[in-house]
Amino acid sequence: MIYATIFPMKKLRDWFLENQRDLPWREDRTPYRVWISEVMLQQTQVTVVIPYFLRWLQKFPTIQALAEAPLEEIIKAWEGLGYYSRARNLHRAAQMIMADFGGKLPRAAEDLAKLPGFGPYTIGAVLSFAYQAKAAAVDGNVVRVLSRFFASDKDSTQRKHYEELALAVLSDEQPWVTMEGLIELGAQVCQRTPKCKQCPLIDDCRAYREGKTAELPIKKKRAATIYLERQVAIIHYQNEILVRQEKEGKIMAGLYEFPYAPLKDTLPLNLPLRKLSELPIVKQGFTRYDVTLYPCRYEALEKKNLEGFVWKRWEELPLLPFSSGHRRILQELTNAHFAH
DSSP states (O other): OHHHHHSOHHHHHHHHHHHOOOOGGGTSOOHHHHHHHHHHHTTSOHHHHHHHHHHHHHHOOSHHHHHHSOHHHHHHHHTTSOOTHHHHHHHHHHHHHHHHSTTSOOSSHHHHTTSTTOOHHHHHHIIIIITOOSOOOOOHHHHHHHHHHTTOOSOTTOHHHHHHHHHHHSOSSSHHHHHHHHHHHHHHTSOSSOOGGGOTTGGGOHHHHTTOTTTOSOOOOOOOOEEEEEEEEEEEETTEEEEEEOOTTSTTTTOEEOOEEETTSOOOOOOOEEEEEEOOOEEEEETTEEEEEEEEEEEESSOOOOTTOEEEEGGGGGGSOBOHHHHHHHHHHHHHTTTO
């Protein structure tokens, strides 16, 4: 194919072998380690992932350990990484691997596709980096490199096009090295603001020659951000705090939060309260939502069991997985010693 004949694979491979970052998941490329690292790296920066990855392997060193762990423990270990469906899918996939694949991550793409959370990128990454197969693992880094090198008019959402392009330029010998080289080049050099003078492909890059690097890849218009304002009630009764755990199927499924309502609404709680004090405003972002939280402390004048809510002792709260904004509220309470 013409793409393979014009792509300077050797330059990329030589650059990668000389400049690749020292990352913990590259030290021992077991299928499990590759899988966990690739899922964590989705939507998350490498520097953030490293400590989570190391702690995860200490807590869940094998697929079996992950499969047998309680979901709440897994969500707690994931706390702070966001996109919690990734953690829930890891748990479900580990259980399926134990039940259906003898405890080993499958080697066939069609089997990997049966597992929760295994989309085209994760399948390609496991096949390429764990099993050293010729497979395309196309993320945003790869799209930037290929779209600029070939000056492609396909926008960044056209993953099938870029998967075919990646497969075309992968070498037959050690294709996983070329694949990881593409990812590494996009991460280190061919960034959103590219460092073209540092790029080993500069002499052959069409976008550089044509002055189009800032325009590529063509970006699809993002959905508009939705702004929300919420009042958050931290309700005490003696040494207990009222919280709720989000139901399955919701964005925050499995995570705990304090009672909340739109800022201008009344809290939907049939509970007599005495207002104590307001806490600092907290900003929280997830998917396309930008949320401003206005936390306030209350004392419950009596204890009631409310549907959908539970009373937890103060000392239990740090052990529970909270959504990021509500975790910051909890930290503020802890720092100020309010709950004692």
